[in-house]
Amino acid sequence: MSTRTIEVGLRTPTVDPSGAVRLEPLGVQLPPHTPVQDDLGGEHMLVNIGPQHPATHGVLRLVVELDGETVVRVVPHIGYLHSGFEKLGEYRFYNQIIPLTDRTDYLSPMANNVCLALAAEKLMGIEITERCTVLRVIACEISRIISHLVWLGTTGIDLGAFTPFLWLFQQRERLYDLQEAWTGARLTTSLTRVGGLMADIPDGFEAGLLDFCRTFPKTLDEVDSMFTRNAIWCGRTQGVGVISGPDAINYSLSGPMLRASGVDYDVRKDRPYLGYETYDFDVPVGEHGDIYDRYRVRLEEMYQSNRILVQALDRLARLKGAPINVSDPRVILPPKHRAMSDMEAMIFHFKQVMEGVKAPVGEAYFGVENPKGELGYYFVSDGTAKPVRWRIRPPSFINLACLPKLCEGVLLSDVIAINASIDIVMGEIDR
Amino acid sequence: MGLSLPVGDAGTEVSTMSPNWVTTRLDFLANWARSNSLWPMPFGTACCAIEFMATAASRFDLARFGMERMSYSPRQADVLICAGRLPFKLAPVIRRIWDQMPQPKWSISMGACASSGGIFDTYAMVQGIDTIIPVDVYVPGCPPRPEGLIYGINLLQKKIKGESLLDADLRQEHLVGPDGLFQPARHIDEVSEPFGNSVHQTRSS
Amino acid sequence: MSGADDGPVSPSVAGLRARFAGAVRRAVVSCGDTVVYLEPTRAHEVLAWLRDDPSQQFDYLMDITAVEYRDEERPLEVVWQLRSLSRRQDLRLKTELAKDAPLEVDSVYDLWKGADWLEREVFDMFGITFRGHPDLRRILMWETYGEGFPLRKSFPLRGHFNRAEQTRQALAANPEAHYSLEELSIAAAYAELPPEMAQRLARGQRGEVA
Numbered sequence: 001m002s003t004r005t006i007e008v009g010l011r012t013p014t015v016d017p018s019g020a021v022r023l024e025p026l027g028v029q030l031p032p033h034t035p036v037q038d039d040l041g042g043e044h045m046l047v048n049i050g051p052q053h054p055a056t057h058g059v060l061r062l063v064v065e066l067d068g069e070t071v072v073r074v075v076p077h078i079g080y081l082h083s084g085f086e087k088l089g090e091y092r093f094y095n096q097i098i099p100l101t102d103r104t105d106y107l108s109p110m111a112n113n114v115c116l117a118l119a120a121e122k123l124m125g126i127e128i129t130e131r132c133t134v135l136r137v138i139a140c141e142i143s144r145i146i147s148h149l150v151w152l153g154t155t156g157i158d159l160g161a162f163t164p165f166l167w168l169f170q171q172r173e174r175l176y177d178l179q180e181a182w183t184g185a186r187l188t189t190s191l192t193r194v195g196g197l198m199a200d201i202p203d204g205f206e207a208g209l210l211d212f213c214r215t216f217p218k219t220l221d222e223v224d225s226m227f228t229r230n231a232i233w234c235g236r237t238q239g240v241g242v243i244s245g246p247d248a249i250n251y252s253l254s255g256p257m258l259r260a261s262g263v264d265y266d267v268r269k270d271r272p273y274l275g276y277e278t279y280d281f282d283v284p285v286g287e288h289g290d291i292y293d294r295y296r297v298r299l300e301e302m303y304q305s306n307r308i309l310v311q312a313l314d315r316l317a318r319l320k321g322a323p324i325n326v327s328d329p330r331v332i333l334p335p336k337h338r339a340m341s342d343m344e345a346m347i348f349h350f351k352q353v354m355e356g357v358k359a360p361v362g363e364a365y366f367g368v369e370n371p372k373g374e375l376g377y378y379f380v381s382d383g384t385a386k387p388v389r390w391r392i393r394p395p396s397f398i399n400l401a402c403l404p405k406l407c408e409g410v411l412l413s414d415v416i417a418i419n420a421s422i423d424i425v426m427g428e429i430d431r
Numbered sequence: 432m433g434l435s436l437p438v439g440d441a442g443t444e445v446s447t448m449s450p451n452w453v454t455t456r457l458d459f460l461a462n463w464a465r466s467n468s469l470w471p472m473p474f475g476t477a478c479c480a481i482e483f484m485a486t487a488a489s490r491f492d493l494a495r496f497g498m499e500r501m502s503y504s505p506r507q508a509d510v511l512i513c514a515g516r517l518p519f520k521l522a523p524v525i526r527r528i529w530d531q532m533p534q535p536k537w538s539i540s541m542g543a544c545a546s547s548g549g550i551f552d553t554y555a556m557v558q559g560i561d562t563i564i565p566v567d568v569y570v571p572g573c574p575p576r577p578e579g580l581i582y583g584i585n586l587l588q589k590k591i592k593g594e595s596l597l598d599a600d601l602r603q604e605h606l607v608g609p610d611g612l613f614q615p616a617r618h619i620d621e622v623s624e625p626f627g628n629s630v631h632q633t634r635s636s
Numbered sequence: 637m638s639g640a641d642d643g644p645v646s647p648s649v650a651g652l653r654a655r656f657a658g659a660v661r662r663a664v665v666s667c668g669d670t671v672v673y674l675e676p677t678r679a680h681e682v683l684a685w686l687r688d689d690p691s692q693q694f695d696y697l698m699d700i701t702a703v704e705y706r707d708e709e710r711p712l713e714v715v716w717q718l719r720s721l722s723r724r725q726d727l728r729l730k731t732e733l734a735k736d737a738p739l740e741v742d743s744v745y746d747l748w749k750g751a752d753w754l755e756r757e758v759f760d761m762f763g764i765t766f767r768g769h770p771d772l773r774r775i776l777m778w779e780t781y782g783e784g785f786p787l788r789k790s791f792p793l794r795g796h797f798n799r800a801e802q803t804r805q806a807l808a809a810n811p812e813a814h815y816s817l818e819e820l821s822i823a824a825a826y827a828e829l830p831p832e833m834a835q836r837l838a839r840g841q842r843g844e845v846a
Binding site: 519520522523524526527552553554555557558563607610611612613616617619620623 | 777792799800806
């Protein structure tokens with residue numbers, strides 16, 4: 001992506017410091033510290049956005065200092081959804097933490113479940129079965145798609161386009177049907193367990209997912225035709241909210257935010273997990289680091305996720321009847337009929353439910369490529385069944401911290417667009 | 432913050448007018464209009480907000496109930512739907528938004544966290560928004576299915592249809608009291624006590 | 637399944653030991669991750685070297701957090717997770733802060749801008765001060781939160797105060813805090829304020845015009 005696909009010929013009048021009137025092309029970022037002529041001689045104005053506001057994607061509060069229409073400074077205030085997840089994790093067995101993870105990044109719950117199970121398995125030194133690996137890949141990629149669908153729909157609304165929201169949410173409903181058939185819940189899935197999954201996929205899941213994968217690219221093509229060459233969309237997103245590659249690295253950005261700035265870093269490729277190195281997929285990398293590139297990266301990621309899903313379904317067919325859980329009875333609950341009839345199985349069941357699965361003394365960090373960025377769970381264990389410390393490394397929290405930098409010198413409506421482009425979810429930011 | 436409750440007789444006001452055919456017809460008209468054109472104020476915080484958005488989207492479609500016009504300004508809203516958990520940091524915000532809504536107004540507490548604190552019995556979480564604002568309908572679920580939310584909305588509509596113009600209590604503003612609380616302190620502590628399995632949750636090892 | 641025999645030690649440990657012999661206390665491997673314990677006073681120096689030295693190039697700050705153990709005798713630990721994008725290496729560095737001394741460590745904001753909010757969160761949850769941080773305020777709780785530091789083990793899960801008191805304090809908080817130009821510019825100039833004024837602002841009180 002080295003050249004723009006469309007030239008936008010819209011111009012806006014501005015006054016340069018010498019007082020002459022100039023026509024600035026829309027979407028061009030003024031270099032920071034460009035002195036903006038304060039012709040009215042008034043003081044700066046403060047606008048408070050949030051915490052309750054349709055366009056802040058959750059309970060985020062932005063205090064914006066304005067010089068006319070131009071932003072001088074943005075101060076984000078967070079914590080309006082702080083629930084005490086990390087504290088609560090210290091009072092829960094590892095399997096009991098899994099439902100908590102649904103509620104952090106609630107747009108991609110299965111991906112968080114998978115990350116937690118992987119972190120706990122790394123801590124405990126457990127190797128999962130092959131079928132479980134493939135099913136977890138399917139879970140992660142479904143989560144990536146549903147998260148990006150929300151992002152695209154709500155960003156469209158923020159920038160004035162309502163219809164794609166309805167189209168994309170209809171696609172989400174199809175995936176929600178599959179999620180519900182598999183886990184019993186549309187949103188709070190709690191899919192994984194340490195050492196395996198809560199359940200195998202039901203009948204009809206594979207056919208349903210295959211059907212989805214066949215028809216989903218058509219919806220993406222429709223949305224692509226709505227946005228990618230749209231003059232309004234390009235004018236509002238090209239050149240806005242730019243961050244360079246080195247800056248993005250220094251701000252610890254991850255996910256599409258980082259890749260749109262030209263840094264080719266994807267956890268699935270650079271430190272692969274769940275066998276991602278064996279799947280054939282591309283990672284879209286942007287160039288300009290603006291909102292438009294982030295949009296293109298996320299759109300392309302959905303196509304690629306679709307590709308991975310088809311490959312995963314293929315493997316699943318060859319692993320028919322394989323176990324999804326490890327056979328270690330100290331970690332995985334025995335089947336119910338055995339727990340009811342066999343003394344040893346009953347004791348294992350009892351110990352797991354009443355005492356939890358004890359992790360060895362040690363610590364482990366596991367990072368996965370979540371739709372928002374790199375999600376990491378860091379466990380510190382003292383040998384008991386409840387972690388001493390459960391740290392969530394939240395991608396949206398770290399990505400949002402660069403908002404003041406991205407909003408230097410933009411217009412007020414660009415703040416909304418830039419905030420939308422970071423793809424935040426407050427549950428993860430505030431935990 | 433806010434005004435205090437008027438000191439004095441806070442008992443039921445007895446209407447001087449008795450219900451008759453005119454008032455019942457007026458009631459029917461007003462209630463029918465109000466219940467079928469509720470403009471929601473989506474106070475969406477967490478996961479329930481996503482299910483709320485799904486309810487408003489094509490498959491479940493709140494527009495059938497006249498509720499597709501989301502009013503993010505409380506001044507123009509009828510029903511505040513608190514969709515999601517409410518931490519203490521957000522408590523003064525929802526209180527202020529509730530106070531800013533003009534009468535007639537109703538509120539729906541969507542989800543387990545808004546109704547009772549849900550799974551978050553922690554230092555940061557309000558254990559039910561009814562300790563902060565008055566609630567008309569509680570929709571349980573974590574998150575409630577869109578059908579569940581629609582059922583809750585239908586219950587609210589039924590409640591509205593049972594209202595009467597002669598009942599002056601209905602449109603009474605219930606403000607934060609002079610002690611800085613909406614409910615009596617004893618009541619807040621009592622409803623916030625852990626129960627059931629969560630009695631044991633505070634053991635850390 | 638844990639402890640020192642959990643996999644190969646990161647090659648950076650040798651370089652660290654060679655260059656900062658006094659600053660490196662010990663290095664362990666846990667579940668395949670290398671953890672290096674540093675002297676608190678020299679942590680910043682070591683992290684700067686890890687970022688800038690061409691053989692290390694840990695240009696990406698993954699995370700900053702803190703750990704408190706259930707065993708009261710053990711000190712608090714501040715944890716830095718670093719990554720080298722080009723060399724595909726991870727490294728975890730820790731420093732131990734004794735509980736009977738002031739909990740302070742140098743900020744790495746000057747090395748990685750991503751440390752900004754991460755350090756504010758550690759301050760908010762544990763009460764650890766990061767010297768040199770430009771704006772060390774609470775980030776998740778409100779600025780005048782009076783119950784303490786939530787992730788400390790001495791802090792109970794449901795908080796110190798009872799629910800009615802927590803509700804009262806919450807409703808008494810000002811939702812419009814930090815919504816004036818004076819407060820914004822004060823936040824920017826926080827380091828230069830006279831100490832009484834800084835303390836008064838920290839308690840959330842507005843000043844008086846003399």
